[in-house]
Amino acid sequence: MKIKSAYLALWIGLMTMGWVQAQLMSAESLVKIKTVLSVDTVHPGSSFQVAVIGEVEEGWHVNANPPTLEYLIPTEFKVEPMDAFTFGKMQYPEAMRLKFDFADQELDVYEGRVIIRFPVSIGGGEQPGEKVIEGTFRYQACNDQICLAPVNQEVRIPIRVASLQEPSRPINSDLFGAVALDQSLGGTLGLAETNLGLLIEERGWFLTLLAIFVLGLALNLTPCVYPMIPVTIGYFSKQSEGRTSRVFGLALMYLLGISVTYSLIGVVAAVTGSLFGSLLQNPWVLVGIALIMVALALSLFGVYQIQAPNFIRQKVSGDTGGGVLGALSMGLVVGIVAAPCVGPVTIGLLTYVGATGNPWVGFWMFFTLSLGLGIPYVALGTFSSGLKKLPRSGVWMIWVEKLFGFALLGLALFFVAPLFPAGVVPWLVLALALVSGVWLGWLDKDSGGGTAFNWLKKATGLAAVAIGVFAVIPATPGAAIAWQDYDPALFDQARDEGRPILLDFTADWCIPCRELDRFTFSDEEVISAVNPFLALKVDLTHFESPEARPLREQFGVVGVPTLVFIDVQGREVQESRVVGYLGPDDFLQQVKRALGS
Structure with missing residues (x-):
């Protein structure tokens, strides 16, 4: 049965004009208002976020915006126009739908904390100094039986405009970090307007974390991870003498080691605000990452064999406590070794976390990512004794290892490419592609895979050579933005x-x-x-x-x-x-x- 509109209007009118008049003086005290900013100071030409927070007294509520019925008084904040300031659209919170005695249908209302956010842009010519944004917070407080008269509370929001030489730091990340990217970006782009933010907005946190978990699983296909697979099998093979439950426990500790590495990355990304970008502009960091990839590539070429560190191998043969410490340490090593490949794949995740400035968001996102990355290792560790009994893969696997090795060299070149003149990079790509293609397709002597395997080798070699040739062929000029x-x-x-x-x-x-x-x-x-x-x-x-x-x-x-x-x-x-x-x-x-x- 639909709500009887006339009855509801009469009810509110009588309650407002009748015996409720005695309580009008206390209406303002039912909602306490405060304001916060997303930055400590603002610069001319920048943008920031403002949050107007209303704390509604327990047992009372205010109408949502928009209200369920058009004649109900919505909760709203109106800002006074100011020269050199541009105010964006008000962002109202999600309403609660509750049932009341005076209505036949549920109504949309706010209870407890009501947070209204809006973006502000300041003109580039604004002079430094103290400024005040003025506005009006309008609401009507009701409980289950009565509604008080509407209230207009005047709100003053002080801000400090600073010169460009002074820093502007993000603050109040608990309010702005998980809701709007603007708190440190200075814009009004909600997180819903980024790829990851859109996923969170449309699908919710559960499905978002599930997608991040799947991304973690996919990271096992990156070449940085591949050299650690035989190390993992070898490590847990020595543990397989004990009960399966004990080996499974060690595998979980191994997973915990991986999780510690990436959870720390997430927290640091949130705290620093721009972890990936600020690191990758440093030539020494670029060279360091490239050298790690070259070292991994050489291991795949058979120059040497990657093994667990000595102190970990010593712990393996020790007691249960040593085994636990060894498994945890091995997980840390795998996390560090895989990090160079993980970074480029997860740059969007790093950017999002850095923009929120929320360490908990960073922790849970990268913890979930590490679970996806580490779950296959739990299976490898638990069933390592069975893997030892499998027949050897043959020479084709040696060829695959070399293929991954050249892929790692390509990633190393990708990281150091910014250090070279733009015209040099295509020729470096050509050189690497020619060497890898000729070696994998014709010079490599690994055989025994039959005719199909030989055809695969030659096709791979031709594809690599083609990639190199296309890298140096000038692109056909076409329509483009006139940057x-x-x-x-x-x-x-x-x-x-x-x-x-x-x-x-x-x-x-x-x-x-x-x-x-x-x-x-x-x-x-x-x-x-x-x-x-x-x-x-x-x-x-x-x-x-x-x-x-x-x-x-x-x-x-x-x-x-x-x-x-x-x-x-x-x-x-x-x-x-x-x-x-x-x-x-x-x-x-x-x-x-x-x-x-």
């Missing part, structure tokens, strides 16, 4: 002329940036839609350089790729900011939003 290198003079000129601007913050080491260039920015519809904009690329390859830091702080960029749209008034279109990879169709929607169409 220009960022120049403050060009930026100021376009803003003065009222021309919209698109800023692409990119880096040589950024994999999603390359995907954007290859798939999104090459799309004809995207090229046509972006044509009205002055398209500027901002190179953040050297992320912490003195040249890059002011731009990152001015536009609130902590990770790449980040795309910022500036409208004809010279203000950022907050709802259109993009962080991470977007396909052509999704990116077109952001462009149209920026143009107001």
Whole structure:
């Protein structure tokens, strides 16, 4: 039965105008209001988030926004217009649906803590100093029997505008980290507008963590992990003398060691805010990762054999306690060895976690990832005694190991590519492809796999050579976005002329940036839609350089790729900011939003 609208309206009216009048003076005390910001200071030309928090007295509630019925008074926050400030759309919390005696149907309401968020963008010409955002928090407090008169509480939100030389740090990550990426990005892109955020928004945390677990399983296909498989089997083979339950327990400790490594990565990524980007701009880190991959490749080529460290092998033959410590240590080693391959695959995860600034989010995401990576090792460890009885794989497996070795050399080249001039990299790819192709296809003497195996070797060799040749063949010029290198003079000129601007913050080491260039920015519809904009690329390859830091702080960029749209008034279109990879169709929607169409 539908709610009787007239009866409900009469009920509220009588309760409001009758004996409830005696309680009107206490209505404001039923909702205590405070405000918080996503940053400690703001810079001219940047964006940030504001949260208005209402604490509703226990036993009372306020109507949701939007309300169930149009004549009910919604809870809302209205901000007063300010020069040089642009306020984005209010983001209201999810409502609770409750049943009341005076209604035949359930109503959408808020109880307890009510958090209303909204993005703010400040003009680039605003002078440093203390500013105040003023607004009105409107609500009507009710309990199960009565409703008080609507209340308008005046709210003042102090902010401090600082010069670009002063740092601006993310704060209140517990409120902004898991809900909006803007708290440290300075934009208004909700996490729902990133690939990972969209998954969380649409599917919830359970399915998101399940997807991360599957990603962890897939990481076992990366070449960095492969050299550790025989090490794992060899380690647990020595433990297989005992009961299966004991070996299973050691395998779980092995998994715990892997989990410790990646959980720490997640926590550090959250605390630092930009772990992957800030590390990969350091040439020494790039070279270090490449050397690890070369070392793993040499082991696959048979130059030497990777074994567990001596102190772990000594523990293996000890008592149960030593075995536990050895298994835990082995898991730590596997986690560290696999990390170079895991990083590029999980860059989106690292960027998300770094942007939230929430250590718990980082911990649980990377703990789940490590479970996916480590579960196969639990099976390997538990059934290692049975694996020893399997027949040897034959020479074809030796050839596969060499194939993985060349793949690792390719990854090593990928990491050090930013250190070489752009024109040199294709020739390095060609050289590696020719060597690997000729060796795998013709020079390698491993045989015994039959005719099919020999054909596979030659096909692999030809494919490698073809990849190298295509790497040095100039791409056929076609339609493209007319990107220009960022120049403050060009930026100021376009803003003065009222021309919209698109800023692409990119880096040589950024994999999603390359995907954007290859798939999104090459799309004809995207090229046509972006044509009205002055398209500027901002190179953040050297992320912490003195040249890059002011731009990152001015536009609130902590990770790449980040795309910022500036409208004809010279203000950022907050709802259109993009962080991470977007396909052509999704990116077109952001462009149209920026143009107001």
